[in-house]
Amino acid sequence: MIKKWRSLFVLMCLIWTIFGIFTFWHVGYQYIGKSYFDSENFQHEIDNFTAELGPLVINVPKAEDLKNKIEITQTEIEDHRNYYGTLGQQIDNIKAQYEQRIQEAIDANATELKTKLETERDNKIKDITANFEDDEHVRKKILAEKEVLIDKYIKDVQSEAKNFEKNFDYWSYELKNTETGKTYRAGDVTESSVYKIKYTERNPLYAGNISNNFRDTFYRTETYVNVDDLYETTEYTGVLTISKKAVQTLGVMQDYSRFHRNQYTFFLVWLTSIVTAFFVWRGRKGLLQTVKDMKEKEILTKVKFDFQVVLVLITGFIYLIASQVVFESIEYTYEYNYQHNYVRYILDLAFKLGVLFVIGSAFFVQLIWLYTRVDTLKKLEENVKSSYLWSLGDSMTDLFINRSIALHSIVMLAAAFFGGGSLVASMLRGGAFQVLVLGLCTFVGVPALIVFLSRMGYLNRIMKDTKDMAEGRLNRDVKVKGKSPLAGHAENLNHLREGVRTSMHQQAKSERLKTELITNVSHDLRTPLTSIITYTDLLKNPTITDEERQQYIHILDKKSERLKVLIEDLFEVSKMASGNIELQRSRVDLTQLIQQAVGEHKEDLSQSRLDLRMTMPHDPIYAYVDGQKWWRLIDNLIVNVLKYALEGTRVYVTLKRTADGDAEFTVKNVAKYEISEDADELFERFKRADASRHTEGSGLGLAIAQSIVDLHGARMTIDVDGDLFKVTVRISAV
Known part of the structure; x- marks a missing residue:
């Protein structure tokens, strides 16, 4: 608990330190090492005072002097003359103005009024005619108008001069005109002063005679006075x-007192910020650890990275606004809203500071959480990839995987926005524009809508067929319509359906072969084992003769050997299939190896009434093989012939070099049993051409041969054409 309160104190210190930096960045240059008289406000006040002192007090011009400086140019005469148009246009305009009024007087029999109106009209026409005939006539009129403006300016100056002296009564001056020698005084310049400016002949005060605040007086629509003249x-x-007495007077130099109040206040803020910065530095590790402990329990751990970044930015912006509000409360608010009401000012400032600390706490806690979330490059990468924007980017990227779909989507959206916006605009404007928009909607929008709905219907059909496929109904193709991306997708789904059907067929076949394997292994192991058990029981009978005993022992020996061979073959094929056999490769003459391996079975072939026909090349064919394993391969193929070849038929054994440079070994014979199985299944373990399993053998011969071929990287195929059985082995020759 104490640790949490300590971390909270460090967090408050951090907020105050940042606020001190914020205020120092804003106004530090105004208050550090400066007085009020160095401030921008005071310099602006001096400029205003000296600029208006001349034209309002010490250098006020006389009306006659200004009037004598008036110059009227020929351009002004022409502009005044033609301001309301040509001579004819102006005369016609005057006549039109009086025509109706004169007619009304005639209708009312008001003779005097009629005469008066006609005289006014004729005088104006005469005056306008004189304007176009005599430049001097126009010059006098312009001069009279400008003199009126000057009189108005002098009157405004005299009125403003009183306000000027009242507003700047804390200024004292004694200024001498270097041309006339006349001296102007206000206040007592000998009193003790807080600010003083001396003007010398080298650095005089330049006082103008025209006030900037009243320059607009010299401008009117028809007439203007050139101030530069x-x-x-x-x-x-x-x-x-500025005397000290004037500064201390209540209500005088408010900016002066506000400057010093703000200066002392900000000095206090900056000093305390330095102190709190020390506590922040001391307690930074504890604060980080506390926030990390809080982080595990907070909902923000589940928020996406980019959403949390936006939340931090929003909170930071609000924190910046709160800092600005507190800063302005210190800098300005008291002077204008809380004068002589210190309690209200303190309560208002305390409330704003409280808001600042709450918002600042939320900002810095989130900022620390965000930092701990991405404090390593790996974390940053993980958070960025899991963000909403990254997902949106992936989705937008996925849209362009198929450019045709992307183009269709953009066109459809553009048509929708254009159509909707145009329809609304046409309703607001109406007329020909509405007809045009309705035409576009009819000939473009409606067909686009029909195409869109048609595509959506086709998409629904594809989704329905896909669902059927997922539920195992693979007997119907997905309908392919046209050449759109959806049609391409439907075609891909059909390929996928065929693949699934093939896979299911292969799986069913694999399950069947697995079941047959278990059945065959059980049968082939049980047969010799049953005989062994039976004859062992017979040997236990003491009444049997020696001849019977020897006969039983011979059968036991034969069945035991059969069981041994079966188990050894099973272990060997399993070992080969697992790849746990190391080959001892060497350069072997395949011609000689085949002749020797087949030669050992010539007598067995003769006894089985099989006619061996061997075709061997004259030159040796070499290959890098394990000689012992390759001998086993040839032996298994010949033994397979002895078991399953039809008596009285020929057996062909061939070795040759192919056009590709491979060595090709072939064994062909006519089978004594009908081969109704898939030829490739004969490579399976315990698979026999003799389905009734009356022949001797383990059913592993071809499986072992296939494993030997696979270990050597060679190829072995079986071809069945009716009763003709053919095995071909190909291996790279040297």
Whole structure:
């Protein structure tokens, strides 16, 4: 608990430290090492005071002097003359103005009024005609208008001069006109001052005669006075001061007192920020650990990375606004809203500070959480890839996997937005535009809608067929319509359906072969084992003769040997299939090896009434093989012939070099049993051509041969054509 309170204190210190940095960045340059008289506000006040002191107090122009400076150009005369149009246009305009009024007077028998209106009209026409005939006539009119503007300006200046002296009564000055020697005084410049400016002949005060605040007086729509023609400056020497007494007077120099109050306040803020920065540095590790402990229990751990970043940015923006509000409360609010109401000001500031600390806590806690979430490059990569924007990017990328679908989607969306927007616009505007939009919607929008609905219907059909396929109903193809991307998808689904059907067929076949394997192994192991058990029981009978005993022992020996061979073959084929056999390869002459291996079975072939026909090349054919394993391969193939070849038929054994440079070994014979099985299944373990399993053998001969071929990287195939049985082995020759 103490640890949490300590971390909370460190967090508050962090917020205050950041606020101190924020205020220092804003106004530090205004208050560090400066007084009020160095501030921008005061410099602006000086500029305003000196700029208006001349034209309002010490350098006020006389109306006659300004009037004498008026100059009227020929351009002004022409502009004044043609302001309301040509001579004819202006006369017609005057006549039109009086025509109706004169007619009304005539209708009312008001003779005097009629005469008066006609006289006014004729005088105006005469005046307008004089404007176009005499430049001097126009010049006098313009001059009179400008003199009126000057009189108005002088009157405004005299009125404003009183306000100026009242507003700046804390200024004292003694200024001498360098041309006339006249001195102007206000206040007592000898009093103790807080600010003083001296003007010398080298650095005089330049006082103008026209106030900037009243320059607009010289401008009117028809007439204007060029201020540059009237403006002049006069040099003054002397002193401008602000006395200490004036500063201390209540209600005077409010900016001065506000500056010093703000200066002391911000100094306090910055000093305390330095102190809190020390506590932040001391407690930073504890704060990080506390926030990490809180993080595991908070809902933000489940929020996506980019959403949390946006949340941090929003909170940070609100925190920045809160800091600005508190800063402005210190800098400005008191002066304008809480004068002489300190309690209200303190309560308002305390409330805003509370809000600042709450929002700041939320911001920095989220910021620390975000940092701990991506404090390594790997974490950052994981969070970015799991974000909403990344998912959206993947989705947008996936849209363009098939450009045709992307194009269709964009066209459909564009048509929808265009159609909807145009329809709304046409309803608002109406007229020909509405007819045009309705035409486009009819000939473009409606066909696009029909195509879209048709594609959606086709998509629903594909989704229905896909569901049927997922539920195992594979007897019907998905309908392929047209050449659209959906049609291509339907065709791919049909290929997938065929693949699934083939896979299911292979799986069923594998299950069948597995069941047959278990059955055959059980049968082939049980047969000799049953004989062994039977004859062992017979040997236990003491009444049997020696001849019977020897006969039983011979049978036991034969069955035991049969069982031994069966188990050894089973172990060998399993070992080969698992790849646990190492081959001892060497350069072997296949011609000689086959002749020797087949030669050992010539007598057995003769006894089985089989006619052996061997075709061997004259030159040796070499291959890198394990000689012992390859001998076993040839032996198994010949033994297979002895078991299953039809008596009185020929057996063909051939070795040759193919056009590809391989050695090809072939054994062909006529089978004594009908081979109704799939020829490839004969490679399976315990699989026999003799389905009734009356022949001797383990049923592993061809399986062992296939394993030997696979270990050597060779190829072995079986071809069955009626009763003709053919085995072909190909291996790379040297």
